[in-house]
Amino acid sequence: MLNQLIGIIFSETFVFSIFRITTPILFAALAAVIAERAGVTNIGLEGIMMISALTGVIFSAKLQSAWLGLLFAILLGVLTALMIGFFALKLKTDIILAGIAVNMLGNGGTIFVMFLVSGDRGYSANLASKVMPAINIPILQNIPILGKILSGHNILTYFAFICVLLVWILLYKTPMGLQIRAVGESPNAADSVGVSVNRIKYIALGLSGALAGMGGAFMSMGYMSSFNTNMTAGRGFIALAAEAMGRAEPVGTMLTSLLFGFADALANNMQSLGLPQELVAMTPYVFTVVGLAIYAASTLKKNRKKLE
Amino acid sequence: MADTNIAVLMKGITKVYPNGIAANQSVDFSVNRGEIHALMGENGAGKSTLMKMLFGLEQPTEGEIIINGEPVSLTSPTVAISKGIGMVHQHFMLVPSLTVAENIVLGMEPTKGAFIDYAEAVRITKEFSEKYNLHVEPDAKVMDIPVGMKQKVEILKALVRGAKILILDEPTAVLTSQETAELFKELIHFKEQGHTIIFISHKLKEIKQITDRMTIMRGGKSMGVFNTADVSEQDISRLMVGRDVVLKVEKEKAEPTDTVLKVEDVHYENEYGKKMLNGVSFTVRKGEILGIAGVEGNGQRELVSMLFDMVPPDSGTITVEGQTVTGKGQSFIRELGVSHIPEDRMTYGAAGTASIEENLISDRFEKPAFNKGLLFDMDAIHKTSDQLIQDYLILCRSGKQQVKMLSGGNIQKVVVAREFSCDPKLIIADQPTRGIDVGATEFIRKKLVELSRNGAAVLLVSADLNEVMELSDSLMVFCGGEIVAYFEDTSTLSDEEMGEYMLGLKRQSPEEIRRVFHA
Numbered sequence: 001m002l003n004q005l006i007g008i009i010f011s012e013t014f015v016f017s018i019f020r021i022t023t024p025i026l027f028a029a030l031a032a033v034i035a036e037r038a039g040v041t042n043i044g045l046e047g048i049m050m051i052s053a054l055t056g057v058i059f060s061a062k063l064q065s066a067w068l069g070l071l072f073a074i075l076l077g078v079l080t081a082l083m084i085g086f087f088a089l090k091l092k093t094d095i096i097l098a099g100i101a102v103n104m105l106g107n108g109g110t111i112f113v114m115f116l117v118s119g120d121r122g123y124s125a126n127l128a129s130k131v132m133p134a135i136n137i138p139i140l141q142n143i144p145i146l147g148k149i150l151s152g153h154n155i156l157t158y159f160a161f162i163c164v165l166l167v168w169i170l171l172y173k174t175p176m177g178l179q180i181r182a183v184g185e186s187p188n189a190a191d192s193v194g195v196s197v198n199r200i201k202y203i204a205l206g207l208s209g210a211l212a213g214m215g216g217a218f219m220s221m222g223y224m225s226s227f228n229t230n231m232t233a234g235r236g237f238i239a240l241a242a243e244a245m246g247r248a249e250p251v252g253t254m255l256t257s258l259l260f261g262f263a264d265a266l267a268n269n270m271q272s273l274g275l276p277q278e279l280v281a282m283t284p285y286v287f288t289v290v291g292l293a294i295y296a297a298s299t300l301k302k303n304r305k306k307l308e
Numbered sequence: 309m310a311d312t313n314i315a316v317l318m319k320g321i322t323k324v325y326p327n328g329i330a331a332n333q334s335v336d337f338s339v340n341r342g343e344i345h346a347l348m349g350e351n352g353a354g355k356s357t358l359m360k361m362l363f364g365l366e367q368p369t370e371g372e373i374i375i376n377g378e379p380v381s382l383t384s385p386t387v388a389i390s391k392g393i394g395m396v397h398q399h400f401m402l403v404p405s406l407t408v409a410e411n412i413v414l415g416m417e418p419t420k421g422a423f424i425d426y427a428e429a430v431r432i433t434k435e436f437s438e439k440y441n442l443h444v445e446p447d448a449k450v451m452d453i454p455v456g457m458k459q460k461v462e463i464l465k466a467l468v469r470g471a472k473i474l475i476l477d478e479p480t481a482v483l484t485s486q487e488t489a490e491l492f493k494e495l496i497h498f499k500e501q502g503h504t505i506i507f508i509s510h511k512l513k514e515i516k517q518i519t520d521r522m523t524i525m526r527g528g529k530s531m532g533v534f535n536t537a538d539v540s541e542q543d544i545s546r547l548m549v550g551r552d553v554v555l556k557v558e559k560e561k562a563e564p565t566d567t568v569l570k571v572e573d574v575h576y577e578n579e580y581g582k583k584m585l586n587g588v589s590f591t592v593r594k595g596e597i598l599g600i601a602g603v604e605g606n607g608q609r610e611l612v613s614m615l616f617d618m619v620p621p622d623s624g625t626i627t628v629e630g631q632t633v634t635g636k637g638q639s640f641i642r643e644l645g646v647s648h649i650p651e652d653r654m655t656y657g658a659a660g661t662a663s664i665e666e667n668l669i670s671d672r673f674e675k676p677a678f679n680k681g682l683l684f685d686m687d688a689i690h691k692t693s694d695q696l697i698q699d700y701l702i703l704c705r706s707g708k709q710q711v712k713m714l715s716g717g718n719i720q721k722v723v724v725a726r727e728f729s730c731d732p733k734l735i736i737a738d739q740p741t742r743g744i745d746v747g748a749t750e751f752i753r754k755k756l757v758e759l760s761r762n763g764a765a766v767l768l769v770s771a772d773l774n775e776v777m778e779l780s781d782s783l784m785v786f787c788g789g790e791i792v793a794y795f796e797d798t799s800t801l802s803d804e805e806m807g808e809y810m811l812g813l814k815r816q817s818p819e820e821i822r823r824v825f826h827a
Contacts (some may be wrong), residue, residue, distance in 0.1 A: 064596060108478065152344060173424060174423055175419060175424055178406070179414065179415065181405070181406065182403045182406065182414050184406065185403050185406075187402040187809040188401050189411070190393075190414065190415070191385070191401075192397065193400035193401075193465065194386035194389055195414065
C-alpha cells in the first residue's frame with residue numbers, strides 16, 4: 001500500500017490537485033495575513049467564505065454570468081468583513097466574538113437563504129450556476145509533466161498565486177502597506193503622526209473580506225460547480241493556522257498553505273486506497289494540529305527569551 | 309492686541325474628566341516664541357493633561373488656546389501638527405520593526421507612482437538630520453538603535469512635519485549625562501533657529517541649566533511663571549510640593565556583613581541572538597545598597613528578570629542565601645525573603661483595577677493571619693491595610709479605592725508598602741522612583757536606606773544617575789551586558805566619569821571589577 005501511496009504522490013494528477021486544493025486555503029490565508037498585519041484578527045474567514053460561496057452561485061445563476069457572480073461574491077465578502085469591523089471598531093465588541101458570530105451566520109444563514117432561493121436545503125442543484133473558466137497556458141501546456149501540473153487550472157487558482165505577489169507588494173512597497181504594518185505593530189505610533197488607526201483597520205478588513213470572498217467563490221464556482229451546506233469544511237480556520245505558521249508573511253503563508261493543500265490532497269487519494277473514510281478525512285486536521293504544535297513549540301522557545 | 313511674540317497662549321484652561329477629577333483648574337500658560345520654557349510639577353499636578361490638550365489628545369472643558377495669535381480648536385494630534393506643534397512623548401511612539409526613515413515619513417510617505425519612494429524618505433531624513441544636527445541612521449531598524457537615537461528620531465518626526473513648537477515630555481529620563489549634554493546643545497540650536505520648546509522635567513538641575521522661564525504647577529493649578537535665573541532649586545521644589553524637600557539622602561556608612569545574593573558568571577542571549585549578559589558576577593551583602601548604573605538596554609532588565617526567575621540564564625548560577633533560584637518560581641523566591649520593586653509598576657507591581665487593600669495583601673493572602681476557615685478574615689485584612697496606608701503615607705479616600713485611580717507616586721507607595729513590609733532580606737529595586745513626584749521619591753529613598761541599615765541587602769537599578777549615586781553605598785556600571793566598573797565608595801564619583809563608563813569609553817581592569825564579587 002505504501003508503494004501505491006508513493007505512486008500517487010509522484011503522479012501528475014496528484015500534484016495538479018495540490019494547487020487546486022490549495023487555492024481556497026491560500027485566498028483565505030492571505031486574507032488572514034492582511035488583517036493580522038493591521039492588528040485585527042479576522043476569525044470570521046470561514047463564515048465569509050460560506051457567504052461568498054453561496055452569493056457566487058446565486059448571482060451567477062440569476063445573471064447567467066460567472067464573472068458577475070464572482071463580483072457579487074467579493075462584494076458580499078467585503079461587506080461581511082466590514083460588518084465585523086463595525087462591531088469591533090465602532091461598537092467595541094470583542095473582535096473574536098464578532099468573527100464567531102459571522103461564522104455561525106455563514107453556517108446557518110446560507111442554508112436559510114439557499115432554501116428561500118432554490119427551495120433546497122442540501123445543495124444548489126436547482127440553480128443553473130456558472131463556473132469560472134479553466135485556462136490552458138500556451139506553450140507551457142505542451143511541455144511534458146510541467147504542462148499537466150501547471151496548465152489547465154481554474155483562473156482563480158492562478159489569481160490566488162498572483163495575489164501572493166500583490167499582497168507582498170501592498171505590504172512592503174506601498175504607503176498603505178507601511179501604514180498597515182505600523183498600525184498592527186504599534187497603533188500609538190501611527191496615531192501620533194495622524195494616521196487614522198480605525199480607517200486602516202477597516203481597509204485591511206475590507207481587503208481581507210475581498211480575498212476570503214474569492215476563496216469562497218472558488219469553492220462553489222471552480223472547486224465544485226454548486227453550493228453545498230458547510231462546503232468550506234473548516235478551510236477558514238486552516239487558513240488562520242497557515243497564516244500563523246507562515247508568520248503573517250505572504251510567501252511563508254503560501255508555503256504553509258501548500259502544505260495544508262498537500263495534506264488535503266493526500267486525504268482525498270487515500271480514500272481510493274480503501275482506508276476507512278472517517279480516518280482519512282482526519283488527515284488535513286491532523287496536519288493542522290501537528291503543524292500548529294510545531295509552530296507553537298518553536299515560538300515558545302523564542303518567547304521565553306522575549307522579555308516584554 | 310494679539311501679541312505675536314507669544315507662540316502658545318492657553319487661557320483659563322479647565323479640564324474635568326468624566327469621572328469628576330478636575331485635572332486642570334483655570335490654568336494660564338504662555339510661552340514666548342524662541343524660548344525654552346519648563347513645565348514643572350509633581351505627578352498629578354496636571355502638566356501632562358495640559359500638554360495633552362495642547363497636542364490635541366484631550367479637549368479642554370473650558371478655556372481657549374491661542375497659537376501665534378490665532379485662536380485654535382485642537383481636536384486631534386493631526387490638527388495640532390498642522391498648527392506647527394510637535395510632541396516627543398516620554399514613551400517613544402515608534403514602530404520597532406520599521407527603519408528610521410520609514411518611521412519618520414509614516415503617514416506622509418513620499419511616492420513614486422503607487423509605490424513608496426524609499427530613497428526619497430532616506431533623503432528627507434538625511435536633509436533634516438543635517439539641518440538640525442541630529443545624527444541618525446536612516447536605514448537602521450528602530451529596534452536596533454540606542455535610546456538616544458530613538459529620541460532623535462522622535463524629534464525629527466516632529467520637525468519633518470513642520471513643528472515650530474516642540475513639547476518634550478521628560479526627555480532626559482532615559483539618557484546618559486553625555487547624551488543629555490548633546491540633547492541640550494541641540495535644543496539650544498533649535499532655539500537659535502527660532503523654534504519654541506516646552507520642556508517637562510522633574511530634574512531641577514537640568515531646568516536651571518537649559519530653560520529661560522518656567523511655569524510651576526501644583527494640584528491642577530498654575531503656581532506662576534518665573535524667570536529661571538531668578539529662582540533657586542530650593543524655591544522651585546518648595547513651589548512644587550509646598551514645603552522644603554531635602555534632596556540629599558542622609559545615611560550612615562554601610563557596614564556590610566554576610567552575602568545574601570550571589571550571581572556567578574551569568575550569560576544570556578536574547579531572542580535576536582544578541583548577547584545581553586556576558587559573564588556577570590557580583591554579590592550583594594546584608595546592610596549595603598549596591599547600585600547598578602548604566603544606560604537602559606545594557607542587560608539590567610534581563611538580570612532583574614532572572615533574579616525573579618522570569619527568564620532562565622543560558623549559563624551561570626544565581627543564589628539567595630545559598631539557595632539557587634533558577635527554575636524555582638516566584639513564591640519560592642519570595643519565601644526566601646526577596647522583595648521586588650518592578651520597573652513597570654502597572655504591569656508587574658500592582659493590579660490597577662483591584663483595590664489598594666487587595667494589592668497590599670496580594671503577597672500574603674494565603675497566610676493564616678488573613679484567613680478564617682475557607683474565607684478571608686476581613687477584619688485582619690482591613691487592619692493591616694489601614695496600618696500600611698498610614699505608615700506609607702498613601703493618599704487615598706480609603707483602602708477600597710482602585711489603585712489605578714491614584715497618582716503615579718501613590719501607586720508606587722502601594723507597591724513599596726507591600727514589598728517593604730514583608731520583612732525582606734533582599735530588596736531588588738528597579739527604577740523605584742521613576743516618574744513619581746519629589747515627595748514620594750524622597751519617602752521611598754529614605755525607607756530604602758532605613759531597611760538596608762536594619763540589615764536588608766539592597767540591589768538598586770536606576771537610570772537616574774543622581775539616584776544611584778546618591779543612594780548606593782557601592783556601585784557597579786553595566787555596559788554591553790558586562791560589569792565595566794565597580795566603585796566601593798560612591799561619594800567621590802563625578803557624573804562625567806560615570807558617563808564615560810556607561811557609554812563604554814572607559815573600563816576598569818578585570819581585577820578591579822572582580823572586587824564586587826565577595827566569595
